[in-house]
Amino acid sequence: MQKIVVLGALSAVAQQVERQMAQHRMELLLVGRSMQRLQILRQDLLLRGARQVEVFAADLAQLQQHPSVLAYVREKMPEMDTLLLAYGSLLDTEKAQRQEAMVVQQIFNDCISAAALLTSFAEDFEARRRGCIAAITSVAGDRGRASNYVYGAAKGGLAIFLSGLRARLYPCGVRVLTIKPGPIDTPMTAHLPQHARFAQPELVARDIFKALQRRRPDVLYTPFYWAWIMRLIRVMPESWFKRLPEI
Amino acid sequence: MPGGDYLSWGRYPRVRHRQVYRLSWQDQAAPRLAAAAAESLLPTGLQRSYGDSCLNAGRDLLSCRRLDRILAADFEQGWLRCEAGTTLAEILAVTVPHNWFLPVVPGTQQITLGGAIANDIHGKNHHRAGSFGRHVRQFGLCRSDAPALVCSPAQNAELYRATIGGLGLTGIILWAEIELKPIPGPGMDVNTMPFNSLEQFLELNAQQDRDHEYTVAWFDCLAPADARGVLFSGNHSPAPAGRTRGEAKPAERQWKIPFPLPQWWLNAGTIRLLNAAYRLRQRRRPRQAWLPYAPFFFPLDQVVNWNLGYGRAGFLQYQCRIPERLEVCHELLRTIARSGRGSFLAVLKKFGDLASPGLLSFPQPGLTLALDFPMRGQATLELLAALDRIVFRYGGGLYPAKDARMPAEAFQRSFPGWREFLPYLDPKLSSSFWRRVTGA
Numbered sequence: 186m187q188k189i190v191v192l193g194a195l196s197a198v199a200q201q202v203e204r205q206m207a208q209h210r211m212e213l214l215l216v217g218r219s220m221q222r223l224q225i226l227r228q229d230l231l232l233r234g235a236r237q238v239e240v241f242a243a244d245l246a247q248l249q250q251h252p253s254v255l256a257y258v259r260e261k262m263p264e265m266d267t268l269l270l271a272y273g274s275l276l277d278t279e280k281a282q283r284q285e286a287m288v289v290q291q292i293f294n295d296c297i298s299a300a301a302l303l304t305s306f307a308e309d310f311e312a313r314r315r316g317c318i319a320a321i322t323s324v325a326g327d328r329g330r331a332s333n334y335v336y337g338a339a340k341g342g343l344a345i346f347l348s349g350l351r352a353r354l355y356p357c358g359v360r361v362l363t364i365k366p367g368p369i370d371t372p373m374t375a376h377l378p379q380h381a382r383f384a385q386p387e388l389v390a391r392d393i394f395k396a397l398q399r400r401r402p403d404v405l406y407t408p409f410y411w412a413w414i415m416r417l418i419r420v421m422p423e424s425w426f427k428r429l430p431e432i
Numbered sequence: 433m434p435g436g437d438y439l440s441w442g443r444y445p446r447v448r449h450r451q452v453y454r455l456s457w458q459d460q461a462a463p464r465l466a467a468a469a470a471e472s473l474l475p476t477g478l479q480r481s482y483g484d485s486c487l488n489a490g491r492d493l494l495s496c497r498r499l500d501r502i503l504a505a506d507f508e509q510g511w512l513r514c515e516a517g518t519t520l521a522e523i524l525a526v527t528v529p530h531n532w533f534l535p536v537v538p539g540t541q542q543i544t545l546g547g548a549i550a551n552d553i554h555g556k557n558h559h560r561a562g563s564f565g566r567h568v569r570q571f572g573l574c575r576s577d578a579p580a581l582v583c584s585p586a587q588n589a590e591l592y593r594a595t596i597g598g599l600g601l602t603g604i605i606l607w608a609e610i611e612l613k614p615i616p617g618p619g620m621d622v623n624t625m626p627f628n629s630l631e632q633f634l635e636l637n638a639q640q641d642r643d644h645e646y647t648v649a650w651f652d653c654l655a656p657a658d659a660r661g662v663l664f665s666g667n668h669s670p671a672p673a674g675r676t677r678g679e680a681k682p683a684e685r686q687w688k689i690p691f692p693l694p695q696w697w698l699n700a701g702t703i704r705l706l707n708a709a710y711r712l713r714q715r716r717r718p719r720q721a722w723l724p725y726a727p728f729f730f731p732l733d734q735v736v737n738w739n740l741g742y743g744r745a746g747f748l749q750y751q752c753r754i755p756e757r758l759e760v761c762h763e764l765l766r767t768i769a770r771s772g773r774g775s776f777l778a779v780l781k782k783f784g785d786l787a788s789p790g791l792l793s794f795p796q797p798g799l800t801l802a803l804d805f806p807m808r809g810q811a812t813l814e815l816l817a818a819l820d821r822i823v824f825r826y827g828g829g830l831y832p833a834k835d836a837r838m839p840a841e842a843f844q845r846s847f848p849g850w851r852e853f854l855p856y857l858d859p860k861l862s863s864s865f866w867r868r869v870t871g872a
């Protein structure tokens with residue numbers, strides 16, 4: 186792993202992963218929504234040791250902007266060996282579940298636009314027959330809960346997309362990594378009451394960085410105990426699961 | 433996020449907050465301040481202040497911890513500009529490999545740049561370098577009446593002076609530019625010298641201050657006769673042959689206490705035992721040794737959350753400055769010994785006479801003494817009030833960063849010029865500490 190493209194580079198978790206990459210003197214190409222913030226981040230990562238940092242501003246939910254993102258990557262980092270798709274959004278389920286437009290927006294942003302981007306990037310990886318495509322989904326995508334099922338549906342859809350992509354790219358030596366974090370203390374969850382007890386982004390980022398450097402696993406749960414919790418949750422019959430109180 | 437239990441390092445007092453907001457980017461500060469009601473908000477860093485100067489009971493906090501980007505650095509000239517939530521640990525990890533160090537560091541590297549400025553912190557080199565504020569070239573301040581000020585000795589000089597040691601009440605510090613200090617390498621040459629009385633300490637210290645940048649003493653304040661302890665002194669040094677890069681990374685072995693320990697385990701007996709064990713360990717150390725910088729400066733960081741050792745009730749630190757006179761020290765120590773409420777970790781340091789630009793800066797020429805007391809209700813508070821009386825009889829003062837109980841009078845005697853500070857308060861900001869010491 187030497188040349189990395191990050192989509193949603195301004196996310197709190199992604200920033201921590203990028204710092205580790207910078208300390209390892211890697212080259213980064215960052216895509217996010219705000220050019221001003223990307224410039225600040227660029228300088229920071231260079232001072233922390235990154236060999237090179239390119240930045241590009243785009244709203245990734247706008248499909249018509251995808252070609253310019255791809256063109257920029259192909260021009261500035263033709264040798265990209267790792268793609269990390271980190272962007273996401275968590276709309277308020279209370280409101281979203283009653284408004285068609287919000288449901289569409291949530292699923293479009295976190296699943297459809299991501300699947301679209303991955304489809305185009307997969308071509309490049311397939312042609313080069315190496316590298317790693319990684320994307321952050323969520324434990325919320327494993328089962329639907331009343332409190333966040335719209336978000337969960339988007340992340341779950343993306344996870345299934347990744348699973349299929351993995352099978353498709355496996356024969357040509359390209360790795361696909363699905364990252365499923367539990368709740369993290371970031372701006373995305375700042376409005377939730379239990380917030381302060383969530384995992385710190387540094388910890389999640391360390392796990393992600395380690396998983397990127399190795400050849401395994403295919404699916405990363407982080408922090409590690411979520412693998413065990415979700416193993417239980419996944420086997421629970423739906424008739425019990427629907428009665429489970431929110432915690 | 434909603435309220436939650438946001439505690440300071442001493443875990444006393446336990447108060448509730450209405451909201452704890454976070455800043456992730458500088459551009460979020462001005463709108464947050466604009467939306468705040470009068471006297472409702474307090475910017476904070478890593479909550480490493482011991483008492484209530486980083487708390488705002490019943491009102492809101494604004495954590496600046498995630499404003500932690502490095503903005504610019506010059507490793508030729510030796511300066512660094514970064515956002516206010518950057519920790520000293522992160523700064524050192526970036527500068528030490530280039531052979532630059534922070535001009536002043538406290539006893540832990542887990543504090544933010546904003547916190548270092550707002551308390552105008554001091555370190556083991558106060559006799560050489562003065563306080564942190566002396567090395568701050570400029571900073572960005574977001575006030576409710578002026579969202580983008582740059583303050584330096586030349587520009588907005590009054591706000592510059594008020595904000596250094598300004599307890600977070602003059603505005604949100606967004607970024608700061610500080611001077612760095614050249615070092616020969618990542619390590620320290622350290623001397624460890626035992627002493628058996630305060631008199632001996634003063635003698636040794638005077639001698640060590642002459643040719644060492646850093647000096648600090650630890651002593652056992654429950655010792656029956658006089659203060660027995662150890663004086664550490666050190667200078668920066670290159671890594672000895674065979675050790676390639678020393679350690680640039682802060683991570684060595686770190687320990688963690690899983691939960692607040694029960695209260696009974698810390699009592700006069702166990703504290704005596706801990707002190708004796710510590711003294712033995714230090715005495716068995718070689719007199720002269722090479723150490724990486726972290727264990728020399730930040731020995732306590734090896735147990736990430738050692739404050740849980742004091743149990744659910746928490747603890748108080750008492751840090752005062754007093755004139756350099758033996759009888760003052762003796763009187764304080766006698767009062768503590770008589771109370772039987774010992775302090776684990778008593779720290780003694782001599783301040784130098786380099787003045788700080790800060791209006792409410794704590795250090796003054798003389799001695800400073802820092803003591804930890806487990807919180808045992810009224811008895812503990814009475815003991816500290818008795819210590820106050822001695823400190824003020826001799827014209828001393830108390831350190832707000834460590835305080836959870838000083839009465840208004842004590843603050844005003846510690847900082848006789850405090851009224852000069854009032855015009856620079858930001859009308860939207862306040863803290864639990866500030867309301868107490870101004871009687872608001």
Ligand SMILES: Cc1cc2nc3c(=O)[nH]c(=O)nc-3n(C[C@H](O)[C@H](O)[C@H](O)COP(=O)(O)OP(=O)(O)OC[C@H]3O[C@@H](n4cnc5c(N)ncnc54)[C@H](O)[C@@H]3O)c2cc1C
Nearest residue numbers: 477478479480481538539544546547550553554599600605
């Ligand atoms: C183990 C240990 C050892 C210590 N040793 C020393 C020592 O040797 N010398 C010494 O001087 N101190 C020492 N301290 C105290 C510590 O250095 C100070 O309390 C420091 O201010 C804590 O910084 P913080 O980032 O945790 O800030 P907090 O404790 O969260 O806040 C401290 C103050 O800074 C203000 N503040 C924080 N960020 C901002 C911002 N962005 N803008 C405006 N105001 C802000 C807050 O309002 C508050 O008034 C020690 C503390 C510990 C736990």
Ligand SMILES: NC(=O)c1ccc[n+]([C@@H]2O[C@H](COP(=O)([O-])OP(=O)(O)OC[C@H]3O[C@@H](n4cnc5c(N)ncnc54)[C@H](OP(=O)(O)O)[C@@H]3O)[C@@H](O)[C@H]2O)c1
Nearest residue numbers: 195196197198218244245246271272273323368369371373
């Ligand atoms: N936090 C959690 O509890 C948690 C748990 C599991 C999984 N995750 C996932 O982890 C990833 C990182 O999130 P985080 O926790 O780090 O939260 P975050 O800091 O809020 O990051 C989310 C980032 O995604 C960006 N983004 C959203 N939509 C975008 C779009 N259309 N185009 C470009 N950028 C867009 C946001 O940009 P702006 O700054 O411009 O808004 C923001 O930087 C997300 O995929 C999230 O779903 C989070």
